[in-house]
Amino acid sequence: MTAVTVRVPAKVNLQLAVGPVRGDGYHDLVNVFHAVALFDEVTVREARPRAERPLVGLSVSGDLGPHLARVPLDDTNLAARAARLVARETPAAAPVDLHLHKRIPVAGGMAGGSADAAGALVACNTFWSAGLSQGDLLALAAELGSDVAFPLVGGTAVGTGRGEVLTPVDSPGRYHWVFALAEGGLSTPDVFAEYDRLRPGAPAPEGDPELMAALAAGDAARLGAALSNDLEPAAVSLRPDLAGVLDTGRAAGALGALVSGSGPTCAFLAASAAGAVEIAAVLDASGRCAATVTTEGHAGRAEVVAPVAGR
Ligand SMILES: C[C@@](CO)(OP(=O)(O)O)[C@H](O)COP(=O)(O)OP(=O)(O)OC[C@H]1O[C@@H](n2ccc(N)nc2=O)[C@H](O)[C@@H]1O
Numbered sequence: 001m002t003a004v005t006v007r008v009p010a011k012v013n014l015q016l017a018v019g020p021v022r023g024d025g026y027h028d029l030v031n032v033f034h035a036v037a038l039f040d041e042v043t044v045r046e047a048r049p050r051a052e053r054p055l056v057g058l059s060v061s062g063d064l065g066p067h068l069a070r071v072p073l074d075d076t077n078l079a080a081r082a083a084r085l086v087a088r089e090t091p092a093a094a095p096v097d098l099h100l101h102k103r104i105p106v107a108g109g110m111a112g113g114s115a116d117a118a119g120a121l122v123a124c125n126t127f128w129s130a131g132l133s134q135g136d137l138l139a140l141a142a143e144l145g146s147d148v149a150f151p152l153v154g155g156t157a158v159g160t161g162r163g164e165v166l167t168p169v170d171s172p173g174r175y176h177w178v179f180a181l182a183e184g185g186l187s188t189p190d191v192f193a194e195y196d197r198l199r200p201g202a203p204a205p206e207g208d209p210e211l212m213a214a215l216a217a218g219d220a221a222r223l224g225a226a227l228s229n230d231l232e233p234a235a236v237s238l239r240p241d242l243a244g245v246l247d248t249g250r251a252a253g254a255l256g257a258l259v260s261g262s263g264p265t266c267a268f269l270a271a272s273a274a275g276a277v278e279i280a281a282v283l284d285a286s287g288r289c290a291a292t293v294t295t296e297g298h299a300g301r302a303e304v305v306a307p308v309a310g311r
C-alpha cells in the first residue's frame with residue numbers, strides 16, 4: 001500500500017451540560033455529539049527519501065486562509081501525536097508523511113484537531129496493518145483528548161465522563177445546518193475557566209429527555225427548541241460579538257441556534273436545505289461573521305476513502 005486517505009467529520013454539540021471542575025482539572029459532561037458533513041482528509045504515505053526521515057513528517061493544506069497558519073506543524077500536532085501512538089503499538093512501523101487537508105475551522109469548537117487525530121489513528125492503523133481493533137483505537141483516542149473518540153463513532157452519540165465514554169444515539173433525522181465561522185478562535189481551557197468563574201458550584205450534568213425525544217422522532221423543530229450549551233455564556237463573555245451572530249441567525253428563521261462547543265463558531269438548525277441557504281445569506285450580508293458553511297448532519301464516522309495498493 002502506498003497511501004491511505006481517511007475522511008473525518010466535524011462535530012457540533014446538540015447538548016453540552018457541564019458539571020463542576022474535577023480534581024484532575026477536567027469537567028464531567030453530558031455531551032451530545034453530532035457529526036456534520038464538513039470533512040478534513042488525512043493522508044498517510046511512505047515518507048519521501050530525505051536526509052533525515054522523522055517517524056512522522058507533517059504537512060497541511062486547505063482553504064482556511066489565516067486559520068491554516070494556526071495549525072501546529074511540530075510534535076504538538078494532534079494528528080502527528082496520534083500517528084506516533086499507533087507506531088508505539090506497531091514496532092515495525094516505517095516512517096510516514098502525514099498530510100492534513102483541512103476544511104474544519106481551527107480552534108472553532110468543531111473539533112478539527114480531534115478529527116485529524118481520529119483520522120490519523122484510522123489511516124495509520126490501515127497503512128501499517130497494525131491490526132488495532134475499534135476498542136484499541138477508542139482507548140488511544142482517549143489518551144489524546146476528550147473529543148478524539150467521537151469521530152471514530154460518528155453519527156450522533158452521547159459522551160459522558162469528560163466526553164470520551166460514548167453511547168451511540170439512533171436518530172432517523174437528516175438535519176440542515178448553517179455554521180457561522182469567526183475571525184480568530186477561542187481556547188477551550190479558557191472557555192472552561194470562564195465557565196467556572198461565571199458558574200461556581202455548578203450541579204452535576206444531566207441529559208435532556210426532550211432533546212433525546214426530538215432526536216428519536218427526527219423532529220427538527222423540536223430539536224431546534226431543545227439545543228443547549230452550558231459553555232455558551234462563557235464563550236459569549238469572552239467574545240461578546242457572538243450574541244449578535246446568534247440573534248441574526250435566529251431572526252433569519254433558524255429553528256435553533258447555539259455556540260458550537262467552546263466556540264466561537266455558531267451553529268443554526270434550519271427547516272430545509274433552502275432555509276439553510278437563506279439563513280447563510282442573511283449572516284453573510286450582516287458582516288457579523290467571517291464566513292458561513294451550509295451542510296447536513298448527521299454524517300458518518302472516520303472512514304478510509306482512498307487506499308492505494310501496490311508499490
Ligand atoms: C468543549 C468541547 C465539547 O465537545 O469541544 P471543543 O469546543 O474544544 O471542540 C470538548 O469538551 C473539548 O474537548 P477537547 O478539545 O478534546 O479537550 P481536551 O484536549 O481533552 O482538554 C483540553 C482542556 O479543556 C478542558 N476540558 C476539556 C474537556 C472536559 N471534559 N473538561 C475540561 O475542563 C480542560 O481545561 C483541558 O485541559
Ligand SMILES: Nc1ncnc2c1ncn2[C@@H]1O[C@H](COP(=O)(O)OP(=O)(O)O)[C@@H](O)[C@H]1O
Pocket residue numbers: 070071072076077078079100105106107108109110111112113114116117185186188261262263
Ligand atoms: N491537527 C490540528 N488541527 C488544528 N488544530 C490543532 C491540530 N493539532 C493541534 N492543534 C491545536 O489545537 C487547538 C484547538 O484546535 P481545534 O481542535 O481545531 O479546535 P477546538 O478544540 O475548538 O474544536 C488549535 O488552536 C491548535 O493549536
